[in-house]
Amino acid sequence: xxxxxxxxxxxxxxxxxxxxxxxxxxxxxxxxxxxxxxxxxxxxxxxxxxxxxxxxxxxxxxxxxxxxxxxxxxxxxxxxxxxxxxxxxxxxxxxxxxxxxxxxxxxxxxxxxxxxxxxxxxxxxxxxxxxxxxxxxxxxxxxxxxxxxxxxxxxxxxxxxxxxxxxxxxxxxxxxxxxxxxxxxxxxxxxxxxxxxxxxxxxxxxxxxxxxxxxxxxxxxxxxxxxxxxxxxxxxxxxxxxxxxxxxxxxxxxxxxxxxxxxxxxxxxxxxxxxxxxxxxxxxxxxxxxxxxxxxxxxxxxxxxxxxxxxxxxxxxxxxxxxxxxxxxxxx
Amino acid sequence: xxxxxxxxxxxxxxxxxxxxxxxxxxxxxxxxxxxxxxxxxxxxxxxxxxxxxxxxxxxxxxxxxxxxxxxxxxxxxxxxxxxxxxxxxxxxxxxxxxxxxxxxxxxxxxxxxxxxxxxxxxxxxxxxxxxxxxxxxxxxxxxxxxxxxxxxxxxxxxxxxxxxxxxxxxxxxxxxxxxxxxxxxxxxxxxxxxxxxxxxxxxxxxxxxxxxxxxxxxxxxxxxxxxxxxxxxxxxxxxxxxxxxxxxxxxxxxxxxxxxxxxxxxxxxxxxxxxxxxxxxxxxxxxxxxxxxxxxxxxxxxxxxxxxxxxxxxxxxxxxxxxxxxxxxxxx
DNA sequence: GGCACAATGCTCAGTTTGAGCATAAGTGAG
DNA sequence: CTCACTTATGCTCAAACTGAGCATTGTGCC
Numbered sequence: 191x192x193x194x195x196x197x198x199x200x201x202x203x204x205x206x207x208x209x210x211x212x213x214x215x216x217x218x219x220x221x222x223x224x225x226x227x228x229x230x231x232x233x234x235x236x237x238x239x240x241x242x243x244x245x246x247x248x249x250x251x252x253x254x255x256x257x258x259x260x261x262x263x264x265x266x267x268x269x270x271x272x273x274x275x276x277x278x279x280x281x282x283x284x285x286x287x288x289x290x291x292x293x294x295x296x297x298x299x300x301x302x303x304x305x306x307x308x309x310x311x312x313x314x315x316x317x318x319x320x321x322x323x324x325x326x327x328x329x330x331x332x333x334x335x336x337x338x339x340x341x342x343x344x345x346x347x348x349x350x351x352x353x354x355x356x357x358x359x360x361x362x363x364x365x366x367x368x369x370x371x372x373x374x375x376x377x378x379x380x381x382x383x384x385x386x387x388x389x390x391x392x393x394x395x396x397x398x399x400x401x402x403x404x405x406x407x408x409x410x411x412x413x414x415x416x417x418x419x420x421x422x423x424x425x426x427x428x429x430x431x432x433x434x435x436x437x438x439x440x441x442x443x444x445x446x447x448x449x450x451x452x453x454x455x456x457x458x459x460x461x462x463x464x465x466x467x468x469x470x471x472x473x474x475x476x477x478x479x480x481x482x483x484x485x486x487x488x489x490x491x492x493x494x495x496x497x498x499x500x501x502x503x504x505x506x507x508x509x510x511x512x513x514x515x516x517x518x519x520x521x522x
Numbered sequence: 523x524x525x526x527x528x529x530x531x532x533x534x535x536x537x538x539x540x541x542x543x544x545x546x547x548x549x550x551x552x553x554x555x556x557x558x559x560x561x562x563x564x565x566x567x568x569x570x571x572x573x574x575x576x577x578x579x580x581x582x583x584x585x586x587x588x589x590x591x592x593x594x595x596x597x598x599x600x601x602x603x604x605x606x607x608x609x610x611x612x613x614x615x616x617x618x619x620x621x622x623x624x625x626x627x628x629x630x631x632x633x634x635x636x637x638x639x640x641x642x643x644x645x646x647x648x649x650x651x652x653x654x655x656x657x658x659x660x661x662x663x664x665x666x667x668x669x670x671x672x673x674x675x676x677x678x679x680x681x682x683x684x685x686x687x688x689x690x691x692x693x694x695x696x697x698x699x700x701x702x703x704x705x706x707x708x709x710x711x712x713x714x715x716x717x718x719x720x721x722x723x724x725x726x727x728x729x730x731x732x733x734x735x736x737x738x739x740x741x742x743x744x745x746x747x748x749x750x751x752x753x754x755x756x757x758x759x760x761x762x763x764x765x766x767x768x769x770x771x772x773x774x775x776x777x778x779x780x781x782x783x784x785x786x787x788x789x790x791x792x793x794x795x796x797x798x799x800x801x802x803x804x805x806x807x808x809x810x811x812x813x814x815x816x817x818x819x820x821x822x823x824x825x826x827x828x829x830x831x832x833x834x835x836x837x838x839x840x841x842x843x844x845x846x847x848x849x850x851x852x853x854x
Numbered sequence: 855g856g857c858a859c860a861a862t863g864c865t866c867a868g869t870t871t872g873a874g875c876a877t878a879a880g881t882g883a884g
Numbered sequence: 885c886t887c888a889c890t891t892a893t894g895c896t897c898a899a900a901c902t903g904a905g906c907a908t909t910g911t912g913c914c
Contacts (some may be wrong), residue, residue, distance in 0.1 A: 209543045209580060211628060248541060248613075255613040255628075263530070277631050279611040281580075281587040296543060296587075298611050362838050451861075469903065471862075476901090492860030493910040506694050783892075801872065803893075808870090824891025825879040 213259045214245040214299045214419065216277065216426035217269060219317065220443045221305070223455035226317040227423060228267055232416045235264055241318065241480065242416035243423065245297070259300050267315045273303040273442040278425050280418060297418075301426045303442035306385060320427060321462070323412045323420055327380055327460045328426065336410040347390040377461050380428035384421060387411065394422060431461050438479055441500040447483050449495035479504055539633065544578040545591045546631045546751065548609065548758035549601060551638070551649065552775045555787035558649040559755060561597055563573035563747045567697065574748035575755065577629070591632050599647045602846045605635040605774040610757050612750060629750075633758045635774035652759060654792070655744045655752055658700075659712055659759065664673060666700055668742040672724065679722040709793050712760035717752060763793050770811055773832040779815050783808060811836055 199430055217228035232242035244266050252258030260271050277299040280464050321328040351357035361371050367382045369375040387393050394407065394414045407414075414420065434440050440457055454470045474480055478501060485497035549560040564574035576598050584590030592603050609631040653660040657668050676696055683689035693703050699714045701707040719725050726739065726746045739746075746752065766772050772788055786802045806812060810833060817829035 209541060211541045213545065220858085230876080255611065258910095276610060278608060279587065281630070296630075298613070298628075466903070467860095468864090468905080472902095485864085488911090491858080491912060493862080493912095495861055506567055506698055534886080548902085781892085798872070798874095799891095800874080800893080800895090804871095819892095820880090823881055825881095825893080825894055 209358075210295045211293070212245055212297045212340075213248055213255065213262060214243050214297050214422055215259055215271075215302055216243060216299065216423055217263065217267070217271070217302045217304060218320075218426070218430065218443070219304050220456045220459050221306075221317075223452075223459050224461040225232075225286070225320050225427075227320045227426075228269060229316055229318050230266065231314045236434060239415060240416045241323075241419075243419045244315070247507050248298070255298055256300070259298075262512070265469075267442040269304060269315075271302045272305060273439065275301050275429075277301045277422070277429060280422065299422045301429060303430075303439060305443060306446065311384075320423060321412075323415060323423055324384065324427065325409060325412045326382065326383070327377075329375070329377070330458055330464055339410050340387070341368065343392055344368065344370065344386070344390055377463055378428050378432045380431065381421070381424045384424035388421075393420070406517065407458070417477075418428075427460075434460060438504065441479075444500065447485060447497040447499045449487055449493060449497060450480070453480075453498075477504065529693045531854070542627045544577055544627070545580055545587065545594060546575050546577040546612075546629045546754055547591055547603075547634055548575060548594050548631065548755055549595065549599070549603070549634045549636060550652075550758070550762065550775070552788045552791050553638075553649075554783075555791050557652050557759075557791040559652045559758075560601060561648055561650050562598065563646040572748045573655075573745060573751075575751045576645060576647070577751075580630070587630055588632070591614045591630075591634075595634070601636060601647075601657075603634045603777075604637060605771065607633050607761075609633045609754070609761060612754065629754070631757065633752045633761060635762075635771060637775060637777065652755060653744075655747060656712065656716065656753055656759065657713065657741060657744045659709075661707065661709070662790055662794060662796055669700070671742050672719070673700065674717070675724055676700065676702065676722055709795055711758050712763065713753070713756045716756035720753075729853050758791075766792060770836065771834070773811075776832065779829040779831045781819055781829060782812070782825060782841075785812075785830075809836065 215228075219226050219228070228244060229241045231239045232245075232246050233239050244263050244264060246262035248255065248258050252261060256274055256276070259274065263269060263271055279296055279298045281296040326334050326340055328334060337395055348357055348360035348364060351360050363382075363386055365371040367376075367379050367386050384393070388396050392411050394411075395418070412420075415423065430439070434457060440453065440460070444453060450471050451467070453474065454465055454467065457470075458464055480498040481501045483497045483499055486494040487497065488494055547560075551558050551560070560576060561573045561811050562576050563571045564577075565571050576595050578594035578598060580587065580590050584593060588606055588608070591606065595601060595603055611628055611630045613628040649790075658666050658672055660666060680689055680692035680696060681797055691736050695714075695718055697703040699708075716725070720728050724743050726743075727750070744752075747755065762771070766789060771783065772792070776785060783799070784804045785806065786797055786799065786822050790796055812830040813833045815829045815831055818826040819829065820826055
């Protein structure tokens with residue numbers, strides 16, 4: 191058979207092997223210096239409800255994936271989406287658990303940034319701090335305490351590997367993702383960390399039922415989510431943390447005017463690290479990302495801060511504006 | 523209706539609204555300092571054959587998307603895949619042309635890097651220089667001549683916009699993507715450039731039939747491809763150009779040992795720009811990306827070069843190794 | 855007025871970059 | 885064998901960028 195014929199047959203085959211395709215959204219806002227994701231309650235039945243991300247099917251009415259997503263999210267959460275970007279397509283055959291049959295089940299995940307945090311339209315929809323689900327990712331108050339326990343369990347997991355080579359590989363991965371064994375913490379490797387924890391059996395979702403976490407887990411390995419939604423969230427956070435370094439997407443999360451410190455707090459919330467204040471403002475100034483307004487803050491303690499606004503023009507000027515995050519070295 | 527109920531219904535709905543899902547691969551190799559993609563001939567019938575990317579359906583036998591891709595590509599092109607990464611999921615409803623019905627047609631696109639350029643197993647599979655399809659992306663010999671003609675047509679397109687505001691927006695986009703009107707060329711914006719050309723009507727694929735390009739187009743707007751495969755290719759190139767800056771993926775394209783200049787040629791081939799030789803080697807040395815071997819090149823003219831090999835260890839040491847590309851300023 | 859507090863201004867040494875000059879080590883021609 | 889040519893490799897230098905911290909400026913509060 192020729193390649194051309196194979197390709198033809200492939201196309202036919204695709205039509206006769208349809209798959210169920212869903213859309214998932216990680217909708218992010220940042221208010222009061224906290225990063226939040228919009229969550230819904232899923233699984234009303236016996237299995238117990240759990241947090242999940244807004245998700246829905248791809249229906250034929252939608253001309254494009256992205257528009258399908260917007261329509262769906264707006265109906266389900268009453269939240270209008272601004273910036274939207276495709277994240278990843280998750281598609282393991284047994285993704286949704288008991289799939290048995292021949293139907294693949296894909297989820298096309300999207301990341302959306304919204305400017306204001308409305309009281310989350312419906313009762314079932316709620317804004318949750320995303321570190322609630324991935325506590326080890328928040329280093330703003332220094333190395334999270336929970337990492338101690340996680341570290342111990344991960345090292346034990348590496349220890350009990352089959353052969354020395356596998357063990358060595360596991361240790362390498364620990365160093366690379368969690369900064370153990372002499373490695374450094376890289377705030378972008380959110381997904382790799384989650385998947386490592388998953389493999390190590392520290393993530394309740396791995397065992398099927400997701401609602402049965404001990405209280406301890408909530409502060410150490412975080413609140414579970416339905417299906418693979420925590421993985422999707424981890425993907426989103428990692429992507430966003432990378433993106434703010436070379437594109438001014440943070441502004442999608444800011445109100446029309448804000449102070450430089452509010453901006454810094456938002457960047458810190460997303461990246462999970464602290465930044466050096468003076469250098470941060472120098473960076474923003476150099477890049478020409480913002481322009482001053484007449485306004486200043488008032489009421490709070492301390493010297494009032496100038497209000498600034500995002501300069502849309504930078505999108506045309508600078509080839510790749512963004513924040514290269516330089517963490518403020520904190521006194522260990 | 524509650525959100526939970528909606529979500530439930532959504533899941534049911536997904537099952538009753540299946541979609542056809544396909545896989546597409548951009549398989550990249552770099553030999554002799556040229557960036558190449560593996561192409562196949564598609565559309566054997568009346569419409570005339572045209573170049574396309576290896577593609578196939580997602581069949582239920584495949585446990586994961588990526589494994590499905592590997593299996594499919596290896597059968598279709600006899601090319602074993604090494605590094606594979608998901609690119610994007612393309613899913614406009616009318617993507618495949620006359621879709622009319624309610625069935626969505628998605629394509630999950632992957633980028634694969636292969637080390638050696640084998641003679642392309644089958645007759646219908648061929649390695650093609652990717653600038654054959656996107657000639658304006660190759661700036662290694664200076665600004666491509668074809669950009670002159672493209673620029674003229676794009677400016678005319680901006681000119682004939684409906685209202686002044688739209689015209690202004692179009693000009694901004696030209697500056698941002700093609701560096702016209704005072705903007706700078708950013709080699710990563712491959713997809714944006716392609717889509718702009720598409721919108722401006724300079725891409726034959728936009729008109730449906732894809733085989734009927736004039737000879738002129740081949741050197742100016744490039745060789746067309748089947749379906750939206752050129753868009754997929756553009757996505758891949760843009761992604762790869764971005765990625766080599768912070769991850770040492772180039773090495774996936776290199777033979778076991780190579781010279782620093784070969785490495786530079788490969789990076790240049792991918793990025794489409796020229797680099798400053800001395801600074802490039804300083805960068806590679808600083809990053810500790812390679813280690814020397816005993817070998818040296820021989821036969822060629824000029825002083826023999828030391829052969830080096832990739833240091834796998836850097837993956838564990840450096841948080842984000844890669845090449846920040848610093849173009850060699852060429853005498854206009 | 856004096857204090858606490860946050861915003862903003864400014865300095866300074868250590869690196870990193872961009873560019874280019876200089877030297878080394880092969881090949882082929884005469 | 886020597887010269888011309890070519891590519892590899894070493895090294896310099898000024899400019900720009902970074903990381904860290906000190907100093908000063910406005911405000912609300914007692």
